[in-house]
Amino acid sequence: MSRDIDVLVLGGAGVDTIVYVPELPLPYADSYMIDSGIRPRAGQTGDFVAAGLSSLGLRTHHVDFLGDDPEGDLVRALHREHGIALTAIPQPAGTKRAVNLVGPDGRRLSLYDTSRAHADDRFPEDTLRTLAAAGRHAHVSITHPCTHALPVLREAGVTLSTDLHNWDGENPYHEPFAYAADVVFLSAAALTDPERTMRRIAERGRAEVVVATAGADGAYLLTDGVITHVPAVAPPAPVVDSNGAGDAFAAAxxxxxxxxxxxxxxxxxxxxxxxHACTVPSTETDAIGRDELLERAASFEALKSPKAS
Known part of the structure; x- marks a missing residue:
């Protein structure tokens, strides 16, 4: 069977409204003057992963629910501009949206509008099977409809990855994703014992690789039963926004x-x-390209390799 999709990205399409605030946490006040503007832009986790994969030259197809609304139009336009194939399932409740408060140091606080979905939302099985049959790999967002898509993807024979984001290691909602994927990404931010959680994912599920990202402290990689530290790479420009950094990590x-x-x-x-993603303002979408990625990775390895005597 021909597989002409390198990565099928499920879920995570939506619009964020970006607000740059003077500090986080934001102290209570009657009002704040936001000189930089308050701007909606297309791009939630699935959009960012799809954009990152496409920028690196992988044939990418994104499928999710979108509303017939201005927010949905922004998401469709983003995919057109970046040449990313999109299958939009009609969502009468409207396109997913969130508000991101971004502090001067690039940290963010996200407020998610959970009213844009229904408990009975499901990807059409015929559509999902057709796309999965054409794919090599599927990256699955942890949105509700994707839970029910996991068995169909497994039957199609594609390998799976997922990002558990700031899972605390205890919330049972994340477990179907954690234990179904071959590659699992998560943030170490909410974990009291990252190693214990990483090993539990590998022991109870299918994961060959588990990666816990830790921001400026780098990341931790579990593979073949061994956990190693992955050092952080210095950003090529000042850090302005951490939004999308985890998605960029997963895509690369x-x-x-x-x-x-x-x-x-x-x-x-x-x-x-x-x-690289930390140097890009939230109001922009500028994923790293293949040549730049390979060049920076080679430069980093050269710096870390022992000097010849």
Missing amino acids: FLFGRLTGEPPHRCALYGAVAGA
Whole structure:
């Protein structure tokens, strides 16, 4: 069977409204003057992963629910501009949206509008089977409809990845994703014992690789039963926004995996792409390209290799 999609991205399409605030947490006040503007832009986790994969030259197809509304139009336009194939399932409740408060140091606080979905939302099975049959790999967002898509994807024979984001290691909602995926990404931010959680994912599920990102502290990689530290890569410009850094890491890691690189090289690619994303304002979409990724990764490795005597 012909597989002309490198990565099928499920879920995570939506619009964020970006507000740059003077500090986080934001102290209570009757009002704040936001000189930089308050701007909606297309791009939630699935959009960012799809854009990152496409920028690295992988044939990418994104499928999710979108409303017939201005927010949905922004998402459709983003995919057109970046040449990303999009299958939009009609969502009468409207396109998903959120508000991101971004502090001067690039940290963010996200407020998600959960009213744009229904408990009975499901991807049409025929559509999902057709797309999965054409794909090599599927990256699954942790939105509700994707839970029910996991068995169909498994039956189609594609490998799976997911990002658990700031999972605390206890919330049962995340477990179907954690235990179904071959590659699991998550943030270490809410974990009291990252190693214990990473090993539990590998022991109870299918994961060959588990990656816990830790911001400026780098990341931790579990593969073949061994956990190693992945050092952070210095950003090529001042850090302005951490929004999308985890998605960039995942996209570059998957690029490495799908092009046959070993896990540690994949993690280096992720670190390079994540550092790049931190230099891009939330109001823009500018994923790192393949040539730039490979060049920066090679430069980092050269700096870390022992000097010849």
